[in-house]
Amino acid sequence: MNIQIERFSTVIDAVATRQFYPCLLAYLEDFLAFDNAIVYAFEQGQQPHCLMKAEKENSDAVNQLYQQGAYLEDPFYRALPCAGHGKVFTLRELVPCGFYQTNYYRHFYRKTGWHDEAGMLLQLTPERGLGVFFGSCRQTAGRRYPRLADLREALTLVKSVVRLHNEVVSVNRPLSTAPLPDSATQARYALTPREREIVDLILSGNGSQQIAERLFISLGTVKNHRKNIYGKLNIGSQAELFSLFLSAPLQRMA
Known part of the structure; x- marks a missing residue:
C-alpha cells in the first residue's frame, strides 16, 4: 500500500487554513493525472461557490457562467446525490450519449479549454456537497491506473479530512467565504x-x-527546464522564484 502518509500529514496540518485545498491537490497529484483543478461547494437551494481555482487558461468569466446556471447541466453535479461515499468519476463515465452536441457542451464546456475531466464528489452533510474537479487541456485526466488500489485507500483518508475541514470551518464562517488561493x-x-x-x-x-x-538528467536539460519555468512564471531570476514561492511556504512543491 502506497498512500503517502507523510505527504498526507501536510493536508492534516492545513485543516481550517487557507492552504487546505492547495495541500489536498498536491497530495492527490500522486494518484490522479491533471493540470487544472477547481473546487466547488454545493449547498442546497444556492448557486455553487468556488473555493479554489488553479487553472492555466480558464477565465473567471467562464466560471461565473457555471455558477450562474450551467452547473445544473453538469454531469458531475447531477451525480452528486449518488456520490456520498466519495468516488472519483471520469467524464467518460458520466456523460450521456450525444454529450458533445448538448447545449451544456456547446455553450459552456468547450469555453473552459478542458480536454478531459475527472471529479471527486463528496456529500458532506444532507445540505452540503463538495466537488473537486480535475481537468486537462492536452491529455486524459483521471486515475493513474497502476495506483488504483492505493487511490481507494487514499480516498478513505481524504473523505475524513475534508469533512473535518468542513466542520471546523463551518463553526466560524460559511464554507463559501473561504479565501481564494494566492499567486503562488x-x-x-x-x-x-x-x-x-x-x-x-x-x-x-x-x-x-x-x-x-x-x-539523472543532463545539465543542459536542467537549464532548459529552468528557462521554461522562468518563462511560464514570468520571472527572470532565481531570486524572483524564491520570492514567489517562499512567501507562501505551505504551497511548496512537496
Whole structure:
C-alpha cells in the first residue's frame, strides 16, 4: 500500500487554513493525472461557490457562467446525490450519449479549454456537497491506473479530512467565504510535474548540477527546464522564484 502518509500529514496540518485545498491537490497529484483543478461547494437551494481555482487558461468569466446556471447541466453535479461515499468519476463515465452536441457542451464546456475531466464528489452533510474537479487541456485526466488500489485507500483518508475541514470551518464562517488561493498556488499549476520537482529542488538549495545528478538528467536539460519555468512564471531570476514561492511556504512543491 502506497498512500503517502507523510505527504498526507501536510493536508492534516492545513485543516481550517487557507492552504487546505492547495495541500489536498498536491497530495492527490500522486494518484490522479491533471493540470487544472477547481473546487466547488454545493449547498442546497444556492448557486455553487468556488473555493479554489488553479487553472492555466480558464477565465473567471467562464466560471461565473457555471455558477450562474450551467452547473445544473453538469454531469458531475447531477451525480452528486449518488456520490456520498466519495468516488472519483471520469467524464467518460458520466456523460450521456450525444454529450458533445448538448447545449451544456456547446455553450459552456468547450469555453473552459478542458480536454478531459475527472471529479471527486463528496456529500458532506444532507445540505452540503463538495466537488473537486480535475481537468486537462492536452491529455486524459483521471486515475493513474497502476495506483488504483492505493487511490481507494487514499480516498478513505481524504473523505475524513475534508469533512473535518468542513466542520471546523463551518463553526466560524460559511464554507463559501473561504479565501481564494494566492499567486503562488496559481503559478504552481502552470508547471509540469517535472518542472514542479525542479522548483522544489531549487527552493531546497540545490544548484543545477546537483539537480541533474539527483534526477539523472543532463545539465543542459536542467537549464532548459529552468528557462521554461522562468518563462511560464514570468520571472527572470532565481531570486524572483524564491520570492514567489517562499512567501507562501505551505504551497511548496512537496
